[in-house]
Amino acid sequence: MPSSRPSKETAGLILPGVLFRRALGSDYFVLGLCVIYALAVGPFTPGFFTPENAANLLSTALPLLLVALGQMIVLITGGIDLSVTSIIGLCSVTGAMVMNPESGGLGGDMLTVPAGCIAMLLVGMLVGTANGFAVARCRMPPFIVTLATMMGVGGFAVWLTQSKAINQLPPAFNALGGHTGIALAITALAAGCVQVMLNRSVFGRWLYATGHNPRTAHISGVPVGGVLIAAYACSGMLAALASVFYTGQAETGSPVLGQRILLDVIGAVVIGGTSLSGGRGKVLWTIFGVLFLKLIDNTLNLLSLSIFTLTIVKGAVILLAAVLDAWRIRVAGHPA
Amino acid sequence: MNTISAIEFSGISKSFAGVPVLRGISFKLGAGRTLGLVGENGAGKSTLMNILGGNLLPDTGGMVLGGTPYTPQDPTDAARAGVAFIHQELNLFANLSIAENLFLAALPRMGSMPWIDRRALHDRTATLLGQVGLAIAPETLVEQLSAGERQLVEIARALALEARLIILDEPTTSLSVRETETLFSLLRRLQARGIALIYISHLLEHVRQLCHDLVVLRDGEVVAQGPIEAYDTPAIISAMVGRSLTRLYPERRGASTTVPLLEVRSLTQLHIVRDISFTVHRGEVLGIFGLMGAGRSELARILFGLDSAQYGEVRMREKVINRREGPRERMERGLAFLTEDRRHEGLCLEASIADNLALVSLREHARTPLRLLDRNTWQQAISTIRAAVRLTAKVSDAQSVQTLSGGNQQKVILGKWLLAKPEVLILDEPTRGVDVGARFELYQLILDLADRGAGVLMISSEIEELTGLCDRILVMSQGEIRGNFPRTEFSRERLLVAALPREAHA
Numbered sequence: 001m002p003s004s005r006p007s008k009e010t011a012g013l014i015l016p017g018v019l020f021r022r023a024l025g026s027d028y029f030v031l032g033l034c035v036i037y038a039l040a041v042g043p044f045t046p047g048f049f050t051p052e053n054a055a056n057l058l059s060t061a062l063p064l065l066l067v068a069l070g071q072m073i074v075l076i077t078g079g080i081d082l083s084v085t086s087i088i089g090l091c092s093v094t095g096a097m098v099m100n101p102e103s104g105g106l107g108g109d110m111l112t113v114p115a116g117c118i119a120m121l122l123v124g125m126l127v128g129t130a131n132g133f134a135v136a137r138c139r140m141p142p143f144i145v146t147l148a149t150m151m152g153v154g155g156f157a158v159w160l161t162q163s164k165a166i167n168q169l170p171p172a173f174n175a176l177g178g179h180t181g182i183a184l185a186i187t188a189l190a191a192g193c194v195q196v197m198l199n200r201s202v203f204g205r206w207l208y209a210t211g212h213n214p215r216t217a218h219i220s221g222v223p224v225g226g227v228l229i230a231a232y233a234c235s236g237m238l239a240a241l242a243s244v245f246y247t248g249q250a251e252t253g254s255p256v257l258g259q260r261i262l263l264d265v266i267g268a269v270v271i272g273g274t275s276l277s278g279g280r281g282k283v284l285w286t287i288f289g290v291l292f293l294k295l296i297d298n299t300l301n302l303l304s305l306s307i308f309t310l311t312i313v314k315g316a317v318i319l320l321a322a323v324l325d326a327w328r329i330r331v332a333g334h335p336a
Numbered sequence: 337m338n339t340i341s342a343i344e345f346s347g348i349s350k351s352f353a354g355v356p357v358l359r360g361i362s363f364k365l366g367a368g369r370t371l372g373l374v375g376e377n378g379a380g381k382s383t384l385m386n387i388l389g390g391n392l393l394p395d396t397g398g399m400v401l402g403g404t405p406y407t408p409q410d411p412t413d414a415a416r417a418g419v420a421f422i423h424q425e426l427n428l429f430a431n432l433s434i435a436e437n438l439f440l441a442a443l444p445r446m447g448s449m450p451w452i453d454r455r456a457l458h459d460r461t462a463t464l465l466g467q468v469g470l471a472i473a474p475e476t477l478v479e480q481l482s483a484g485e486r487q488l489v490e491i492a493r494a495l496a497l498e499a500r501l502i503i504l505d506e507p508t509t510s511l512s513v514r515e516t517e518t519l520f521s522l523l524r525r526l527q528a529r530g531i532a533l534i535y536i537s538h539l540l541e542h543v544r545q546l547c548h549d550l551v552v553l554r555d556g557e558v559v560a561q562g563p564i565e566a567y568d569t570p571a572i573i574s575a576m577v578g579r580s581l582t583r584l585y586p587e588r589r590g591a592s593t594t595v596p597l598l599e600v601r602s603l604t605q606l607h608i609v610r611d612i613s614f615t616v617h618r619g620e621v622l623g624i625f626g627l628m629g630a631g632r633s634e635l636a637r638i639l640f641g642l643d644s645a646q647y648g649e650v651r652m653r654e655k656v657i658n659r660r661e662g663p664r665e666r667m668e669r670g671l672a673f674l675t676e677d678r679r680h681e682g683l684c685l686e687a688s689i690a691d692n693l694a695l696v697s698l699r700e701h702a703r704t705p706l707r708l709l710d711r712n713t714w715q716q717a718i719s720t721i722r723a724a725v726r727l728t729a730k731v732s733d734a735q736s737v738q739t740l741s742g743g744n745q746q747k748v749i750l751g752k753w754l755l756a757k758p759e760v761l762i763l764d765e766p767t768r769g770v771d772v773g774a775r776f777e778l779y780q781l782i783l784d785l786a787d788r789g790a791g792v793l794m795i796s797s798e799i800e801e802l803t804g805l806c807d808r809i810l811v812m813s814q815g816e817i818r819g820n821f822p823r824t825e826f827s828r829e830r831l832l833v834a835a836l837p838r839e840a841h842a
Contacts, residue, residue, distance in 0.1 A: 200708040202698045209695055212684030219642065219673060219681055220695045220752070221664040279686055 024327060030272055030288035034295055045302045053298065055180060059249065061294040062183045063242040064264060065287060069194050070128075070238030072269045072286045076198075077231045078211045078278025079135060079142035084239040084265060086154035087127050088258035091243035093157045095120040096166035096253020099173055103166070113173045120247075121240045127153055128236020132229030150262075157255035166253035177248010190241065194234075195283040207231060211278030267318040268293040293317070340403045342367045342501055342532035343388070348397035350383055357383045358556045360397070365549065367402070368530040370523070372547035372564060374540065376576055376771040377741035380556040381536055385503050388534075389421035390414035402500060415441075420494030424506040424769075426486050430479035434489055435461035437478055438496045464492040468522055484515025491522065502526070503534045508542060509769055512628035513797075520546060538771055540569050552576055577773045584772075585804035586780040590787035592620035592807040596654070597791040598671070598760045600639070603648030608634045609815045612648070616760055616791035621783065623806035624795045627835050631815035632795045633676055636762050639793075640673040641666045653759065667696065670759030674749055674766055676795075682749040683737050690718050690733035692748050697755040717755055725751040726777050743774025750781055760791040767801060779805055799828050811835050 023029055042048045067084050074081040097103045099116035127149060134145040176182055198204040206227045209217040218224050246257050272289025274281035296317055300310045344364035350357050358380045365371045375381050386392040388399065390408030399406045401417055408414040414421070428437050435457045436443070444456040461474035468488045478486060487507055494502050504523075508516045523533060523546060537543050543550070543564070550567055552560040552575040560567065560575040567575075573584075595618040603612040609631045616622050626632045637643040639650060641662045650657045652669040663673070675681040683692055694701075694714060701714045718733060725747040731740065737748055746766060753761060763782065767775045782805065786792050796802050802809050803826045811819035811834040819834035 196706075196708065200711075202702050202707065202709065205691065205694070205698050205709070208687065208691065209684055212687045213680070215681050216684050217695070219640070219663050219675060221667040222695070223664060279684070 024324070027282065027284055028288070030285065030292055034288060034292050037292070037295055037299075041299050045299045047302055048299060053302070057294055057298050059180045059183065060297075061290055062180070062187045063245040063249075063258075064261060064268065064294065065187055065290045066190055066238050066242035066245070067258075067261070067265045068268045068272075068286050068290050069191060069283065070235030071265050072272075072274050072281045072283075073194070073198075073207065073231050073238075074142070074235045075269055075274050075276060076207050076211045076278060076281040077228055078214070079228070079231070080146065080266070080276070081128075081131065081232060081235045082143070082146040082262065083127065083131060083149035083153060084235060085258050085260075085262045086150045086152075086157065087124050087236050087239040088243040088246060088261075089255040090127065090153050090157040090160075091120040091123050091240040092247040092253045092257045093160050093166065093255050094123045094253075095173075095244070095247055096169060097160070099170050100166050100168055100253070102168070112170050113176065116170075116173060117244055120243055121237055124236040124238075124240025124243070125233050126236070128233040128239075129229060131236065132232030135232065136225035136228035154255070154259075161253070161255050163255065167251070169247070169251055169253065174248050174251045177245050178251070179248075183245050186241070190238065191283055191287065198281075198283065203227070203230065208279055211280075213279075263314070263318070264293055264297075267314065270322065271318065340367060341365055341400070342369070342402060343406075343534075344400040345384075345388075346398055346400070348384065348387060348394045348399070350387065350392065350395050356556055358387075358394075361553075361556075361558055362397075363551050363558055363561050365532055365534070368527065368532060369548045370527055370533040370535060370546055371549045371551060372543035373534055373536045373551050373553065374538070374543060374572065374576060375553035376773055377743055379553040379576070381553055382505070383556075384553070385421065385505065385534070385536065388414070388501075389419060389503060391421075415497050415499075418498060418500035419503070420497055420499035420501070421503045422487075422490045422494065422505065422507060424509060426490055428478045428486055428489060431477065433475045433477055434465070434472065434481075434492075435474040437489060438464060438493050460496075461492075464495050465489075467495055468492045469518065482515070483510040484512065484518065487511060487515070487519060488522065491526075499531065501532045501534070503536070505536045506538070506769065507535075508537065508539065514627075516542075538769065540572055544569070554578055573772050576771070584776070584800075586776065586783055588621075588783055588787070590619050590789075592786075593618045595619075597652070598639075598793070599649075599651040599654075601649045601651075603635070603638065603645050603650065605634070605638060605643070605645045607815070608643075609638065609645070612817055614810055614817065614820075616793050618789050618791060619786055620808065621786045621792045621794060621806045623802035623809040624793065624812055625797075625799060625802050625809055625831055625835060626795075626812035627837075628797065630812040630835065632812050633764050634815075635812070636673065636675075636764050636793070636795060639666075639762060640671060642673075667756060670757075671762065672696075672753040672756055672758035672760070673762045674746075674753060674764060676764040676768065678742075678745055678749055683745060685738040686736050688734045689722075689727070689731065689737055689740070689748060690715075692737050693718050693721055693752050693755065696752050721751040721755050724754065725781055727751065741771075741774070743770040743778070746770055746778060747774070747781075750778065754781070754785070758785075758790060760793065761785060762793045762795075764795045765797065766794070767796070767798070799831055803828070803831075813837050 023032070047053055067088070071081055071084060095116040098119045099112050131146055131149055134140050135142050198207065206217065206222045209220070209222055210224050210227045214224050243257065247253055250257060268289040269286050270276060270289070271292055272285035274285055296314060297310070300313060341364040346362045348361040349359055361384060373381055383392065387394050390411045390413050401419070406417060408417060438461050439457060444453040444460065445451065446453045458474050465472065465474065468491050470485060470488045470492070472485065478489065481489065491502070507519060511519060526533065535543060535547055547564050550560065550562060550564045550572070551558055552572060554576060596615045597618050598616040600615070601613050604610050612635060624632050634643065638645045644659065652671060655669070657666060657669065679685060694717070697717065698709070701709045701717070703710045727747050728744050737745055740748065767778055770778065782792055782794065794802065794806060807823055809821045809826065809831065810817050811821070811831055813835050814837050819831070821831065
């Protein structure tokens with residue numbers, strides 16, 4: 001018979017195929033990539049396996065993770081939030097203005113630092129809510145809405161400061177924001193909250209349903225508009241929280257803080273496995289995605305490659321992640 | 337009969353990941369004859385037709401097409417050999433014109449230049465459209481066509497490829513009665529031209545009208561074959577399901593009461609529905625019959641708050657529903673709505689069975705203080721409802737619903753709404769594309785709900801289904817209610833007459 005041949009060929013491919021499929025589908029796939037990458041590149045990178053480098057890696061990864069968690073929430077709904085970097089800038093400026101002894105007027109009051117932090121979080125939430133409102137109620141495409149916000153808010157932050165950085169922040173704030181231990185604790189808490197929210201709350205399940213199919217969700221009684229607004233508000237607030245740490249680390253309020261991390265944020269979330277088309281995403285994936293991206297950043301920095309090379313390599317990695325994502329979806333779409 | 341068959345399958349087998357889907361399929365179809373291929377969902381019809389259409393390779397076995405061995409490696413091979421496959425979900429580009437769709441693979445050129453010969457394209461398309469009886473300009477965009485017209489364009493495309501064998505998979509699911517008639521008369525003309533057809537459908541009535549031969553598949557095997565005259569409908573059904581279904585419709589245990597649940601008064605939306613008034617009572621199964629475009633689905637959407645109405649009043653358990661209330665508020669009043677478009681409006685296709693089932697009733701499992709979901713009660717509810725709707729046991733809760741058959745998908749949606757314990761369930765074409773065995777189970781679930789005291793409003797295009805299940809049937813036409821038939825007055829003719837559109841009023 002002419003067609004008995006293919007079955008023999010496939011028989012030999014079944015075992016590695018299944019293993020590969022399992023690896024692709026595993027939650028720890030990207031963690032595995034991280035380990036392989038670290039083991040492969042680490043020995044050739046001077047100063048990679050040192051405690052200082054680990055601390056450095058952690059201190060830059062934590063705020064990125066906060067922003068990425070917010071981005072993930074928005075991606076799960078099937079949207080995208082391009083405005084996060086501008087929110088970081090605006091929050092940084094707002095916080096600095098509140099806390100600066102000249103502009104803030106709170107002087108050396110004990111409440112200066114809490115007031116500054118609260119102001120930052122409020123601004124982040126407000127911008128996020130505005131994004132969500134435009135997406136949900138005015139039914140505008142998220143890409144355009146948040147692109148406009150990115151430019152508008154970014155410009156506004158620069159205008160506020162007349163493109164000067166604001167120094168002279170309270171030492172207590174710099175100590176708080178710049179302290180990796182505190183950052184670790186707060187980021188872990190935030191990640192835990194997001195995890196519980198996604199998996200154990202009604203809102204979390206609504207979020208996924210909205211991302212999978214907003215029409216079905218609406219007919220099933222999910223308040224789709226409210227869910228979208230809340231998702232963008234979460235993203236804004238998490239970006240604001242990240243801004244606290246970025247600002248503290250820099251000891252300056254700057255409108256261009258975090259201006260270059262937009263690709264890192266979206267790249268990390270997508271590398272982790274969260275789908276750009278909505279409905280899929282996990283906290284664990286995003287943690288590994290951030291770790292992977294930061295590892296690449298860190299090793300390339302240590303190898304003292306130019307910023308251009310760094311960008312090229314990162315771009316290639318994000319592309320690779322997109323290919324893997326497409327594969328994963330195909331594998332998921334064809335269960336045995 | 338001609339000695340050369342149009343197509344002959346011998347010993348076709350196919351497995352996916354070790355699970356056999358087809359086991360030694362052998363049958364042949366004479367030239368110019370039409371074969372009805374029937375079987376429950378999952379019986380292997382699609383796999384077999386995908387092998388014939390070049391989308392899949394068989395593990396073993398071979399095919400002979402018109403006397404020559406036929407081993408298509410891909411759909412292009414199949415098209416070249418004269419096999420055209422018209423899928424249930426049509427494969428037309430809505431943003432292109434009819435002509436471009438027909439000749440996309442080989443657009444006529446101006447000599448050897450890279451420009452399209454518009455005139456030749458127009459003329460050839462016009463000829464083909466004439467053959468399928470479609471009087472529409474070849475330049476018309478496909479998105480402007482109705483479902484029936486698109487179906488005819490698909491057939492014109494098969495003719496453009498000079499197909500000798502055309503496979504039609506459930507071609508009538510989205511067609512109106514009139515469009516179906518047009519399609520059938522075209523198919524009869526194709527039969528007369530000697531083109532062999534393979535016709536897949538759950539509607540045995542259509543198979544009987546159109547086909548010469550019958551093949552019944554069950555669990556990947558041919559369980560019955562021969563001339564269609566040799567089988568009556570009960571015989572076909574028992575071959576399909578592997579047992580004899582003594583009844584097509586389950587027995588009703590309860591009865592309709594006179595307690596009103598859902599009251600609709602003078603509901604009107606310009607050009608959509610006009611002066612609609614009726615009442616669904618506790619324990620009643622109220623059917624709405626009508627032809628496509630009669631305004632039935634539109635009425636259901638208005639009742640569930642998805643579309644708006646200009647005038648009229650809707651009451652639920654004697655309380656007036658505010659016109660602005662959306663699905664969420666109406667759900668809280670005890671309404672539930674199973675839409676006709678299960679893929680786009682009923683399910684989150686990529687989400688798991690568990691998530692789909694729980695979607696409507698999530699808040700019942702939220703526990704204070706943090707309103708977190710109680711996984712135990714959630715899991716319990718899902719297990720209970722899975723058993724209640726008799727969802728296939730072969731799949732786990734975590735599997736995505738897109739892997740399920742149509743009947744099982746519909747059970748998931750029904751289960752989802754049953755978990756919300758609705759007082760009035762609105763069903764829009766609940767059994768479309770669902771096989772005979774699963775239908776019976778869906779009917780049983782619907783009647784059980786009514787027996788427990790809920791009201792059911794069931795929209796359907798199938799008269800048999802409505803007369804088999806309903807206590808009362810309303811007939812809609814041109815956006816109005818044109819008839820109200822209690823069970824004692826059910827008659828196919830009277831329902832149809834009431835459903836036919838009248839001449840325009842002055």
